[in-house]
Amino acid sequence: MRGIGKERRVHLAGEKGAGDGARKRLDWTDLGGPDRELVERAQEASARAYAPYSLFAVGAALRTNSGKIYTAANLENASSGLSICAEASALTLANAAGDFDVEAIAVVGFAFKDRVGASRVVAPCGSCRQLIAEAAQLINSDVRVLCCNGDLSSIVASSISELLPEAFGPQNLGRAQHWPSLREKLHARVKQLIEIRQKR
Numbered sequence: 665m666r667g668i669g670k671e672r673r674v675h676l677a678g679e680k681g682a683g684d685g686a687r688k689r690l691d692w693t694d695l696g697g698p699d700r701e702l703v704e705r706a707q708e709a710s711a712r713a714y715a716p717y718s719l720f721a722v723g724a725a726l727r728t729n730s731g732k733i734y735t736a737a738n739l740e741n742a743s744s745g746l747s748i749c750a751e752a753s754a755l756t757l758a759n760a761a762g763d764f765d766v767e768a769i770a771v772v773g774f775a776f777k778d779r780v781g782a783s784r785v786v787a788p789c790g791s792c793r794q795l796i797a798e799a800a801q802l803i804n805s806d807v808r809v810l811c812c813n814g815d816l817s818s819i820v821a822s823s824i825s826e827l828l829p830e831a832f833g834p835q836n837l838g839r840a841q842h843w844p845s846l847r848e849k850l851h852a853r854v855k856q857l858i859e860i861r862q863k864r
C-alpha cells in the first residue's frame with residue numbers, strides 16, 4: 665500500500681499546509697503520467713541513499729525537456745560537510761549527459777528508521793534551490809518542483825521561482841545568454857585536445 669485510500673486528501677492552494685501562491689498539495693494518484701513517473705522514480709531512487717549518519721534517505725528524479733529522467737540519492741560522508749544532496753547529484757548527472765534543460769524535479773525524503781517520519785513532505789534545501797534556480801535561469805524558464813513524503817501520499821507541487829524567489833544567478837552576472845557560445849568554444853577546444861592526443 666502507498667498510503668492512499670481513506671486518508672487520501674487533496675488540498676488546494678490556500679488551504680492550511682498547502683503553501684502560498686500556485687502551490688498545491690496532491691496525492692500520488694492525482695498526478696498525470698509523466699509527473700507520476702517522476703515521483704515514482706524519486707521514491708525508488710531513495711533506496712540507493714548512502715545515509716549512515718542522518719538516517720534520512722532522499723531520492724531525486726529530474727526530467728529534462730528531452731523527456732529523459734535522471735535519478736540520484738543523497739551521499740553522506742564521515743567528514744561532516746561533504747555530504748552531497750540527491751538533487752545536486754541528479755543535476756550533475758543531467759549536465760554530464762549534455763542534457764541540462766531541466767524541466768521538473770521530484771524529491772522524496774524520509775527518516776528511514778522512523779515510521780512516522782515518512783509522512784512529512786520534504787523540499788530541496790537552500791543550496792539545492794540555488795542550483796536548480798541556476799539551471800532554470802540558463803534556459804530562461806522555471807522548473808517544476810514536486811516535493812514528496814515517503815509514501816507519496818502527500819506531494820506539494822511548486823516551482824523553483826516560488827521556492828526561491830528573486831534568486832541570484834547567471835542572469836545577474838550576464839552569463840545566462842553567454843553560456844551557449846562559451847560552451848561551443850569549450851566543445852571546440854576539447855575537440856582540438858582530443859585531436860592532439862590522437863596524433864601522438
Ligand SMILES: [Zn+2]
Pocket residue numbers: 749750751752788789790791792793
Ligand atoms: Zn540539498
